Amino acid sequence: MVDHSPSEIISSVLPRVLIVSRRTVRKNKFVDFVGEYHLDLIVKYGAVPVIVPRVAGVNLLLDSFEPIHGVLLCEGEDIDPSLYENDLSCLSSQELEEIRSLHSSDTAIDRAKDSIELQLARRCLEKNIPYMGICRGSQVLNVACGGTLYQDVERELSKKPGVKVVHLNYGNYDGHRHPVQVVKDTPLHAWFQESLEGDSMQEILVNSYHHQGVKRLAERFRPMAYAPDGLIEAFYDPDVYKPEEGKFIMGLQFHPERMQHDDQDATCTENASESTAFDYPGCPCAYQEFVKAVVAYKKKLIASTEQLKLDGETEKQRKRIVRSFSIAKLVYQDYNTYKQSIDTAVNSDLEPGASFLQFNTAFDIPHLSRALSVEEEKRLKKMGATVRNSGSYLENFLHMNKKEKERKVAARKLMGAMATHQLSELLDFYGLMLQIGSEVLEEKINESSEREKSTNL
Numbered sequence: 001m002v003d004h005s006p007s008e009i010i011s012s013v014l015p016r017v018l019i020v021s022r023r024t025v026r027k028n029k030f031v032d033f034v035g036e037y038h039l040d041l042i043v044k045y046g047a048v049p050v051i052v053p054r055v056a057g058v059n060l061l062l063d064s065f066e067p068i069h070g071v072l073l074c075e076g077e078d079i080d081p082s083l084y085e086n087d088l089s090c091l092s093s094q095e096l097e098e099i100r101s102l103h104s105s106d107t108a109i110d111r112a113k114d115s116i117e118l119q120l121a122r123r124c125l126e127k128n129i130p131y132m133g134i135c136r137g138s139q140v141l142n143v144a145c146g147g148t149l150y151q152d153v154e155r156e157l158s159k160k161p162g163v164k165v166v167h168l169n170y171g172n173y174d175g176h177r178h179p180v181q182v183v184k185d186t187p188l189h190a191w192f193q194e195s196l197e198g199d200s201m202q203e204i205l206v207n208s209y210h211h212q213g214v215k216r217l218a219e220r221f222r223p224m225a226y227a228p229d230g231l232i233e234a235f236y237d238p239d240v241y242k243p244e245e246g247k248f249i250m251g252l253q254f255h256p257e258r259m260q261h262d263d264q265d266a267t268c269t270e271n272a273s274e275s276t277a278f279d280y281p282g283c284p285c286a287y288q289e290f291v292k293a294v295v296a297y298k299k300k301l302i303a304s305t306e307q308l309k310l311d312g313e314t315e316k317q318r319k320r321i322v323r324s325f326s327i328a329k330l331v332y333q334d335y336n337t338y339k340q341s342i343d344t345a346v347n348s349d350l351e352p353g354a355s356f357l358q359f360n361t362a363f364d365i366p367h368l369s370r371a372l373s374v375e376e377e378k379r380l381k382k383m384g385a386t387v388r389n390s391g392s393y394l395e396n397f398l399h400m401n402k403k404e405k406e407r408k409v410a411a412r413k414l415m416g417a418m419a420t421h422q423l424s425e426l427l428d429f430y431g432l433m434l435q436i437g438s439e440v441l442e443e444k445i446n447e448s449s450e451r452e453k454s455t456n457l
Contacts, residue, residue, distance in 0.1 A: 014048045015069035015298040017291070020117050021054050022076050023110065037257040038074055038134070041284060045291035052116060059115040062123070067301060070130040070248075070294035071120050073137030077110045078103075078212055081151065083118070084143045085216075090156055099152045103211045118144055128240060130248040130293040132286065135210055138235070138251025145218035153213045153231055163228040168209045174258050177205040180225040180233045187241060187250070188224040188234050191285035204280060206233065206254035213253055221251075243289045246297030250290075256283045320352040 019039075021032035032053050042049045049072075052058060052065060088096065100107045117137075121144040124131040133141040139149055150156045153167050169176035182189045182202050189196065196202050206225075214232045217223065224234035237249040259279040278284060415423060 014046060015291075015294045016050045016065075016067065017042050017047045017070040017072050017294055018050050018052050018065055018068055018120060019072050019074065020052045020076075020113060020120070022113070023054055035074065035257075038072060038287075041257060041287035042072065042291060044284075045288050047291045047294050052120075054110065054113040054116055056112055059112070059119055062116070062119055067298075068120075068123070068129055069298040069301070070132075070290065071124050072132050072134070072290070073117050073121070073140055074134040076113055076117075076136040077106050077108055079136070079139055079143055079149065080109045080111055080114050081149075083114060084146075084148050086148070086151070088151060090159060091151060095155060096151070099155065099211070103152075106211060124249070128247060128249075128297075130243075130246065130290060130297050131250070132248065132290045133251040134257070135208075135253060135255060138253050139212060139214065141249070141251045142214050142218050142221070142235075145220055147214060147218035147221075148216040149212050150215045150231075152211050153229075154211065157229045157231065160230075162230065165227045165229040165231070167213070167227070167231070168211050170209075173209050174207065174260075176209065177207055177259075178227060179203045180206050180227050180254065182225050183223055186222070186224040187236060187289065191282035191289075192280055193282070195280045195282060206256070207258045208233070208254040210253060214251075225254075243293035244296055246293050246300050248290055248293035250286070252286060256286050259283045317352070324352045 019034050019042075021034050023030050023032055025031070032051070032055070034049070034051055039049045047070065050065065052062075091099075117140045121131060121133075121140050123129065125144065131141065133139070143149065154164070158164055165178050166176070167178065179201075180203060182192060182196060182204060184202065189202075192204055195204060214235070217232055217235060220237050220239070221235040222238050223232045224236055225232070227233050231253070233253045235251050240247045240249040242248075256278075260277050260283075261279065415426075418426070
C-alpha cells in the first residue's frame with residue numbers, strides 16, 4: 001500500500017466552486033435549487049460545484065465551506081435596494097407598484113441570499129478568489145464594489161431618448177435574444193472573435209431575462225458589452241484577469257449557458273458537441289476560462305500552504321503573536337466584557353505582536369512589499385505602536401478601574417447608612433444639578449458660537 005502525503009491527496013481532488021441556491025415553492029414547501037446548465041459546465045471543465053443553501057444562518061458558517069477555490073453566483077431575486085445608493089426619483093409610487101406587480105417573483109427580496117452572496121463576493125475580492133457572476137451574480141459583484149442598479153431597466157431607460165430593448169420575455173425565457181455590442185480588447189471579444197469577424201457593428205445576440213441591471217458601474221471594472229439602450233451587459237476587472245494565474249473577476253448580465261439552439265433539449269445537449277449545441281463557439285468560454293482560473297488558484301493555494309509549514313518552535317512563536325494581537329484588541333474594547341482575559345495579561349504577552357509588526361515594517365520584506373501599499377504599511381506601523389502601547393494602557397486602565405471600584409464601595413457603604421427620605425432627597429438634588437448643569441452648558445456653547453460668528457464678521 002502506497003502512503004500519500006496530505007498535499008498529494010488534496011492536489012488529486014478537484015477544485016471547489018461555491019454556488020448559492022435559489023428558493024422556490026414546491027408542494028407548499030420551500031426547496032432550494034440551482035440551474036443544471038451552470039453545474040454541467042463547471043463539471044465539464046474540471047471543477048466540483050458545491051451548493052450553498054440560502055437558509056438562515058448560513059451567512060455565519062461560510063468558513064465551514066473552505067477551501068473555496070472559486071465562486072459562481074447566478075440567478076435570484078432583486079437585491080435589497082437598501083444595500084446600495086438607491087435613487088427612485090425618476091419613478092413615481094404608481095410606477096413602483098406596477099413594477100412590483102409585473103415582476104412579483106423577483107421583487108420579493110431574499111435577505112438571506114443577499115447576505116450570503118455579498119459576503120462571498122467580498123471574500124473573493126479580498127483574497128482574489130476567482131469569481132464569476134451571471135445575471136443577478138453580476139449585480140451582486142457591482143454592489144459589493146460600490147456600484148448601483150436600475151430598479152427597472154426598461155422603465156427607466158425608456159425615459160431616455162434612443163433605442164428600446166426588451167431584456168425580459170416571460171413567454172420565451174430561453175428563446176429570447178437581443179443584440180449587444182462587444183467592446184474590443186476585452187476577454188469577451190476574444191471569446192467571440194470568430195463570430196465577430198466581418199461584423200462592422202461587432203454585435204452578437206444574447207439571451208437575457210432580467211428587469212434590473214447595472215446603473216453606475218463600480219470604478220474598478222471595465223465594460224465588455226453594451227445593449228443598444230446603453231445598458232452594460234458584461235464587465236470585468238482588468239487588473240484581476242489572468243486565468244492561467246488564478247485571477248478572474250467578472251460579471252455577465254446575459255446568459256451564455258442558455259444560448260443554445262431551440263432543437264437542443266436537456267437530454268441531447270449532454271451528447272452534443274459545443275459547436276452544435278451553442279449559438280456561438282464562444283458561449284461556453286466564460287465557464288472554461290473561469291474553471292481554468294479556479295484550477296490555477298487551487299494550485300497556488302496548495303503551494304503557499306506547503307511553503308508555510310512551520311517547525312515546532314516557529315509554530316509556538318506564531319501562537320504567541322496571535323495571542324498578543326488578541327489581547328491588544330481586547331484592551332481597546334469593553335473591559336467588563338473581556339475582564340478575565342485582560343486581567344491575566346502582562347506586558348510580556350503584548351511584546352511579541354509589537355516586535356513582529358516593528359520587524360515587518362522596518363525592513364524591505366519581498367512578500368510584504370508586494371502585498372502592501374504605502375498607506376497600508378503606514379497603518380501597520382501605527383498598529384505596531386498600538387500593540388506596544390497596550391501594556392502601559394492596560395496598567396493605567398487596571399489602576400483606574402481599581403480606584404473606581406474603591407470609590408463605589410465607599411459610596412455604597414455611606415448610602416447604606418442613610419434613611420430612605422435622605423436617599424430620596426439626595427437623588428432629587430443630583431437630578432436638579434444635572435438639569436441646571438445641562439442648561440448652563442448649553443448657554444455657554446451658544447455664547448461661544450455667537451462670539452465666533454461675530455469674530456468672523
